[in-house]
Each structure stands twice: as structure tokens, then as C-alpha cells.
Amino acid sequence: MNEYEVAIIGxxxxxxxxxxxASRYGLNAVLxxxxxxGGQIVNAGHVENYPGFPQGISGIDLGQMFYEQSLRFGLQTITADVTSFTKVDKLFNxxxxxxxxxxxAVIIASGSNYRKLDVPGENKLTGAGVSxxxxxxxxLFRNKDVAVIGGGDTAISDAMELSQHCNKVYVIHRRHELRATQALQRIAFSIPKIEFIWDSVVLSIEGEDKVTGLNIKNIQTGDVSSLAVAGVFIAIGFIPNSGLFKSIVDINEAGNIVTDDLMRTSTPGLFAAGDIRRNSARQVATAVGDGATAGKSVFAYIKES
Ligand SMILES: Cc1cc2nc3c(=O)[nH]c(=O)nc-3n(C[C@H](O)[C@H](O)[C@H](O)COP(=O)(O)OP(=O)(O)OC[C@H]3O[C@@H](n4cnc5c(N)ncnc54)[C@H](O)[C@@H]3O)c2cc1C
Incomplete structure (x- = not known):
């Protein structure tokens, strides 16, 4: 068995x-x-909100640049799926x-996946109107009509954010009331551009090369109708990749790992960074910031232990 000072998962x-x-601090580190x-960002066509690239950059190029730079100071990498994670005395296996x-020490940076609707058209049109x-x-949807699917905090925050750019924002929710906090609901209900379509589910996303509309069904009446939109934002939750770590570290109800400001978890020597951690903004810029903090914290831990 190979032993490292620090292992990074993800x-x-x-x-x-x-x-x-970690490797620039001189630690014997493996990822x-x-x-x-490059992680999830390799799926993004064009990234416009990561600083340092005034014209934006393709997700795949950004991921590759992160990778190349990470190797400069001796980081070792292994391409494999971690299937088991345990702690024995002070060592992580x-x-x-x-x-x-x-x-x-271990840094968990395993991210999360977006929960999918699982309807026809979703996979084909992801990146072509499905987001x-x-x-x-x-x-990208300035002055266009879009739909948001969901009724929780993320869906309602998304609808409010989209109302800044878009012509019209439909919120399609399968119940007759929202799960989002009251404060968010109050603001959303006061924005004229946001229209709620209650008791409804999406049957399919339509379009050949790009989204042109949705087929939706009212689950109270059974009526099926079509809605013309250029974009659909699916905000029905995330599935954090945290199952392996459940017995070793504090995880919140949503499955995200709880850390302090220094990315330390409830278990000494175990850190978490990026989308996997509680309250992450789920952006590249914040994931990178978390990673830098975790790298510093792991160095302090190894030095002291
Ligand atoms: C289509 C799309 C577009 C996006 N556009 C933008 C954008 O424009 N701007 C922006 O800021 N953000 C964007 N994001 C979000 C951004 O990609 C994420 O916030 C960011 O990638 C999170 O980084 P992370 O390192 O925490 O996790 P991830 O990028 O999810 O990386 C986690 C990695 O861990 C690996 N992993 C998980 N479990 C295991 C295991 N058991 N063993 C081994 N490896 C494992 C996964 O394969 C993955 O590569 C976009 C995301 C998507 C999907």
C-alpha cells in the first residue's frame, strides 16, 4: 500500500x-x-464568469489548464473510482x-451532480437551451422567454436572477405552493415578469438543435399543453457525491459535507472543498477558492500533527 501525506478525491x-x-507546499500529494x-466545468460550452478571461473561455480548455497547472509542483494523479474510504487510527485508507x-490527511472534492428531470429532449438539448x-x-437568454422547473429556494432564486435578463420567466411547479422560504416567495410574487404555472410537470423538452418549447401536463386536470420557450432551467436539486464519507464525517440533510471556514470537517485530518460542501455557491470561482484554502489548511495540519 502506498502512503501519502495528503490524498485528494476528485x-x-x-x-x-x-x-x-499542497504540492507547492512540498507535501507528498496524490489526486x-x-x-x-477538470470536473463538471468541462461540460460548459463557454464560461464567462471566471475571472482572468475577459472574453470568456471554453469549459474544456479551462479544465485542461487547471489540470496542467496542478501538475507543475509534483502532484501525482491516479485515474480511478474511489470505492471505499475508511479511517484506522490516524490514517485514512x-x-x-x-x-x-x-x-x-484527505481533501474531499468530489462535487455533486444536478438532479435530472429524466424527460425526452433533456439530454439531447443540454447546453442548447437546457441548463x-x-x-x-x-x-445567454437576454430578452427571451424561459422556464424554471422547481419550487424550492434554488428555483425561485434562479427565476429572480433570470428576470433581470429575460423577457418572461415561467416557473413550473408540480404542487400548488412553493417550498422556497417566505421572503423569497414574497419577492418573486411581486416581479411582473415571473409567471407561475402550478400543479404541472414537464412531459418533454422540444427542439431539434436548440430548445423551442415544452410539453407540460396539469396533474389536477390532466390537460396537456405546449409552452414556447428558448431556455429551460432545471432546479430540482443536487445529488452530492458524499455517500462514501457518511460514516466518517458530518453531513447535512441534503448530503453536503459540513466544514468550517478553513475547510476542516468534523474529523481531524479530513477536509472538504468545492460543490460538495455545505453552502457552496457551486461556481468555479468558489470551488477554486475552497481548494486553495483546503491546500493551506492541510499543510498546517501536516506540519502540526
Ligand atoms: C454544464 C455546466 C455548466 C457550468 N457553467 C458554469 C459557469 O459558467 N461558471 C461557473 O462558475 N460554474 C459553472 N458550472 C458549475 C461548475 O462546473 C462547478 O461549480 C465546479 O465544477 C465545481 O467544482 P468541484 O471541483 O467542487 O466539483 P466537480 O467539478 O464536480 O468535480 C468533482 C470531481 O470529483 C470526481 N469524483 C466524484 N466522486 C469520485 C470518486 N468516488 N472517485 C474519483 N473521483 C470522483 C468527479 O468525477 C468530478 O470530476 C457549470 C456546471 C455545468 C455542469
Whole structure:
């Protein structure tokens, strides 16, 4: 079994930044990624809100640049799916199908996935009018009609944000009342551009190369109708990749790992960074900031322990 000072699980913006910092501090660090280095951002066509790129940059190029820079100071990488994670005395043990490693400290940067609607058209039109992030893509729908699916805080915040750019924002919710906090509801109900479509579910997302509309069904009356929109923002929740860590660290109801400002979890030597942690803004800029903080904190921990 190989032993490292620090292991990082996840090679998205948070993990790669944590790896850059940890290895630049001279720590013997390894990062394990099961998919593409760069994480979720490689799926973004054009990223316009990550500072340093005034004209924006493609998600795949940004992910690749994060990866290349992370290797400069000796970070080792392993491409594999972490399938088991345990703590024995002061050491963390990490297994994949083929290898086992141990580490004195671990940074969890495993991100989360957007919950999908699972309707026809969703996969085909993702990036062509289907989005899961109003902050990322809302600006692309200036003066257009869009729909937000969901009724929680994220959906209502998204609708409010989209109302700044868009002509009309429909909020489609399967119940007759929202789950969002009262304060958010009050503001949303007062914005004339936001229209609520209650008791309704999306049956399909229409369009060949880009979204042209939705088929929706009123679950009280059974009526099916179509709604012309250029964009649909799906805001029905996230699935954090935290299942492996549940028995070792504090996790909130939504499945996100609880940390303090220094990215320390409830378990000494275990840190979390990026979208996986509670209250993350789920942006590249914030994931990178978390990764830098985690890298600094892990250095302090190794020095002191
Ligand atoms: C289509 C799209 C467009 C976006 N556009 C923007 C934008 O314009 N601007 C912006 O700021 N943000 C955008 N985002 C959000 C941004 O991508 C995320 O906030 C950011 O990538 C989070 O970084 P992270 O490192 O915390 O997690 P992630 O990027 O999710 O990386 C986590 C990594 O961990 C790996 N992993 C998980 N579990 C394991 C395991 N068991 N073993 C090994 N590896 C594991 C995953 O494969 C993944 O690569 C967009 C997201 C998407 C999907």
C-alpha cells in the first residue's frame, strides 16, 4: 500500500487547486479522479464568469489548464473510482478496484451532480437551451422567454436572477405552493415578469438543435399543453457525491459535507472543498477558492500533527 501525506478525491476545479497548493507546499500529494480532469466545468460550452478571461473561455480548455497547472509542483494523479474510504487510527485508507493507498490527511472534492428531470429532449438539448445553472447561463437568454422547473429556494432564486435578463420567466411547479422560504416567495410574487404555472410537470423538452418549447401536463386536470420557450432551467436539486464519507464525517440533510471556514470537517485530518460542501455557491470561482484554502489548511495540519 502506498502512503501519502495528503490524498485528494476528485479532480475538478476544487481538487486540482487543492493539489496545486499542497504540492507547492512540498507535501507528498496524490489526486484521484474517476472521469475527466477538470470536473463538471468541462461540460460548459463557454464560461464567462471566471475571472482572468475577459472574453470568456471554453469549459474544456479551462479544465485542461487547471489540470496542467496542478501538475507543475509534483502532484501525482491516479485515474480511478474511489470505492471505499475508511479511517484506522490516524490514517485514512482509500481503495479503488485495483489499488489501495493511505494518507495522513484527505481533501474531499468530489462535487455533486444536478438532479435530472429524466424527460425526452433533456439530454439531447443540454447546453442548447437546457441548463442547470441560472448564474452560469442566464445571460445567454437576454430578452427571451424561459422556464424554471422547481419550487424550492434554488428555483425561485434562479427565476429572480433570470428576470433581470429575460423577457418572461415561467416557473413550473408540480404542487400548488412553493417550498422556497417566505421572503423569497414574497419577492418573486411581486416581479411582473415571473409567471407561475402550478400543479404541472414537464412531459418533454422540444427542439431539434436548440430548445423551442415544452410539453407540460396539469396533474389536477390532466390537460396537456405546449409552452414556447428558448431556455429551460432545471432546479430540482443536487445529488452530492458524499455517500462514501457518511460514516466518517458530518453531513447535512441534503448530503453536503459540513466544514468550517478553513475547510476542516468534523474529523481531524479530513477536509472538504468545492460543490460538495455545505453552502457552496457551486461556481468555479468558489470551488477554486475552497481548494486553495483546503491546500493551506492541510499543510498546517501536516506540519502540526
Ligand atoms: C454544464 C455546466 C455548466 C457550468 N457553467 C458554469 C459557469 O459558467 N461558471 C461557473 O462558475 N460554474 C459553472 N458550472 C458549475 C461548475 O462546473 C462547478 O461549480 C465546479 O465544477 C465545481 O467544482 P468541484 O471541483 O467542487 O466539483 P466537480 O467539478 O464536480 O468535480 C468533482 C470531481 O470529483 C470526481 N469524483 C466524484 N466522486 C469520485 C470518486 N468516488 N472517485 C474519483 N473521483 C470522483 C468527479 O468525477 C468530478 O470530476 C457549470 C456546471 C455545468 C455542469
Amino acid at each position: 479532480g475538478g476545479p476544487a481538487g486540482l487547486t487543492a493539489g496545486l497548493y 484521484i479522479e474517476r472521469g475527466m480532469y 482509500i481503495s479503488t478496484d485495483d489499488i489501495k493507498i493511505s494518507a495522513r 442547470y445553472c441560472a448564474t452560469c447561463d442566464g445571460f
